[in-house]
Amino acid sequence: MKKTIVTGGAGFIGSHTCVELLAAGIEPVIVDDLRNSEERVLDGLEKITGRKPVIHRIDCTDARAMDLVFATERPDSVIHFAADKAVGESVRDPLKYYHNNIGSLVTLLRVMADHQVKDLVFSSSCTVYGEGDKLPITEDSPTGAAASPYGYTKVVCEQLLRDVCAADPALRTVMLRYFNPIGAHPSAQIGELPIGVPNNLVPFITQAAAGLRKQLTVFGNDYPTRDGSCIRDYIHVVDLAKAHVLALQWINRQSGAVCEVFNLGTGQGSTVLEAVNTFEAVNGVKVPYAIGPRRAGDVMAIYADTAKSLRLLGWRTELTLADALRDAWRWQLALGK
Ligand code: NAD
Numbered sequence: 001m002k003k004t005i006v007t008g009g010a011g012f013i014g015s016h017t018c019v020e021l022l023a024a025g026i027e028p029v030i031v032d033d034l035r036n037s038e039e040r041v042l043d044g045l046e047k048i049t050g051r052k053p054v055i056h057r058i059d060c061t062d063a064r065a066m067d068l069v070f071a072t073e074r075p076d077s078v079i080h081f082a083a084d085k086a087v088g089e090s091v092r093d094p095l096k097y098y099h100n101n102i103g104s105l106v107t108l109l110r111v112m113a114d115h116q117v118k119d120l121v122f123s124s125s126c127t128v129y130g131e132g133d134k135l136p137i138t139e140d141s142p143t144g145a146a147a148s149p150y151g152y153t154k155v156v157c158e159q160l161l162r163d164v165c166a167a168d169p170a171l172r173t174v175m176l177r178y179f180n181p182i183g184a185h186p187s188a189q190i191g192e193l194p195i196g197v198p199n200n201l202v203p204f205i206t207q208a209a210a211g212l213r214k215q216l217t218v219f220g221n222d223y224p225t226r227d228g229s230c231i232r233d234y235i236h237v238v239d240l241a242k243a244h245v246l247a248l249q250w251i252n253r254q255s256g257a258v259c260e261v262f263n264l265g266t267g268q269g270s271t272v273l274e275a276v277n278t279f280e281a282v283n284g285v286k287v288p289y290a291i292g293p294r295r296a297g298d299v300m301a302i303y304a305d306t307a308k309s310l311r312l313l314g315w316r317t318e319l320t321l322a323d324a325l326r327d328a329w330r331w332q333l334a335l336g337k
């Protein structure tokens, strides 16, 4: 069985990817210090897959600890999810973000080189496009005008990977630009674990519907969109997870150097109000909400052109916004109101 190190594998997207790796006959080995996740994710993984993945509870920026993991596990490839991801916090504490998000990638690349591991899938984000130059947005659109320090860490990591690939053509890397990942595993055994007040829309919707938050504030209804609220490309986390397996398999089929970037979205934009209405319709529950002012740094509309991911990876989404919002609500109910 091929073995993949999954940094951040106990997190939201990483845990769902572990399920899909196992389904594809690839063994995930998690490297995660649980700074933004919980031990019980492993129980959820065991319930879904019948197997409890190995976890090394270490900090990915710790080169000695990472070296030991690689020496012990002898992986074939790596999927690197580990990063801090709270946009607002990154504005208040940029050094934390530059240190962890860039430091962990630098450490990882050094350790991979020392152990002759060549295949890497990296978690990037649509945030690298900033405002974006066209819709739907293609991978060749300009990047580098990210709206936050968090976004810049992804811009820097992508450039770092291009530079390292140019210096070492044997390194084969795919950078995946996720749009807005939402939902949870349909089994409701794993899902997102937002700590404190959620920053992202869907965890806020589920908590408001559950009565844990008084109401959702819709950040602006005066944008020049079909109902005045912002447009995003919400993608079910299970569809997203499957793309990682396809990316690893695609890298494996390439003979020469690989340094490619792919959009991972549905290709469809939905407004905030459409997401709220769909949630209410699919789950039969009300979401208390009020319209508030625009949120600083929000772009009006962004959604993916997914032609490249379909053409090269053979990946397309199978689940809908309604599926994702149904699964997000099941997960909220499983967490307990
Ligand atoms: P998450 O916080 O749920 O998962 C990240 C995991 O990495 C956590 O379990 C955390 O404990 C771990 N981690 C962080 N730094 C670490 C370190 N130095 N050492 C060991 N473990 C560490 O986040 P997620 O939503 O699953 O995101 C995964 C990746 O996808 C991140 O790189 C994120 O920037 C990127 N991304 C996320 C989104 C999103 O909206 N969720 C969108 C685009 C890109």
Ligand code: WQD
Binding pocket: 085, 087, 124, 125, 126, 127, 151, 179, 180, 181, 199, 200, 201, 202, 204, 216, 217, 218, 219, 220, 230, 231, 232, 272, 295, 298
């Ligand atoms: C979605 C929409 C809000 C909360 C973020 C990061 C991005 C990427 C994905 C990591 C927006 C509106 C939200 C609320 C609202 N992450 N909203 N009320 O900002 O598109 O993207 O996650 O790479 O980098 O910036 O996602 O879920 O915060 O917001 O009206 O309480 O919901 O204005 O239009 P965003 P989000």
